[in-house]
Amino acid sequence: MNLDKFDLAILKVLQENARASLNDIGTAVGLSSTPCWNRIKRMEAAGVIRGYTVDIDPASLGFMDTVIVHVTLESHSEETLYEFGRALAAIPEVLEAFLVSGDYDYYIRIAVRDTRDYERLLREQLYRIPGIRHSKSCFVLRRLKETMLPLTGPVG
Amino acid sequence: MNLDKFDLAILKVLQENARASLNDIGTAVGLSSTPCWNRIKRMEAAGVIRGYTVDIDPASLGFMDTVIVHVTLESHSEETLYEFGRALAAIPEVLEAFLVSGDYDYYIRIAVRDTRDYERLLREQLYRIPGIRHSKSCFVLRRLKETMLPLTGPVG
DNA sequence: AGTGAAAAGGCTTTAAC
């Protein structure tokens, strides 16, 4: 799908506030509300916009720490990789899971209550998944940037 | 701030669709729209809800690959760490940046157009930041889980 | 605390340019 500068501008507004009204979006991008609405519906239908979500403060939910875990598996068969991914997806504390190239097989980011909760999670959840060989963790000391796609560049 | 099961249920609905109407939210959680509205405003004011954002398909924007980069710095002084973080935050392709404990100093996730774009980004952007010593990259082969906070557990 | 109704405002559609 071809996105012009108005589409990108609309996405940028929605990225900052997904509940912005069509009037506000229109004012921000220099259009009236109707074309904005049409463009949004078009992007939703085309799968450019996958959905709208809320940004929740992890600490408010009791998750005081973020841990990044690197995992290697016993086998690299498609079945093992798939099964491991499915098991990870079922753990709510697992925020992100990526199958990666290189020294490790999976990169995972988890939200934990505290260090004891981290230890429990590793022992009772992660190491109970069949196929896991080894893991290596690092605690996040500071978060510097939120996850937002760049809306300038390749298609801008 | 104390969150009860209704608050968590509301967050869950918003996490799946941040543009859900108050009526739909109310129906889903078993309340009328007014208390839902009050609870949402309260959570916004308390910083539990940090904002609402849109989930955009990276491929639609021309970003076909995701790369995870681990970085070590020359110095671990507060100034170097801070300056590096500031420079990272200014690169739109950098989706996430975490200051971490362990073997590496920064963990970064970047969106790239293709392998050439990755090479360009590394050379022209990342390695031009003062203080960088070494980096190690791995390409994401498959993304298994989206970033969503678990809404059961510690406070549920 | 929650409910339900009423007012104010925004969303969605139709039609015209």
Add this chain to the structure above:
DNA sequence: GTTAAAGCCTTTTCACT
């Protein structure tokens, strides 16, 4: 592909439980 206007649905307020 854009603007303007009409009807409808949602948000927001208020009175009551």
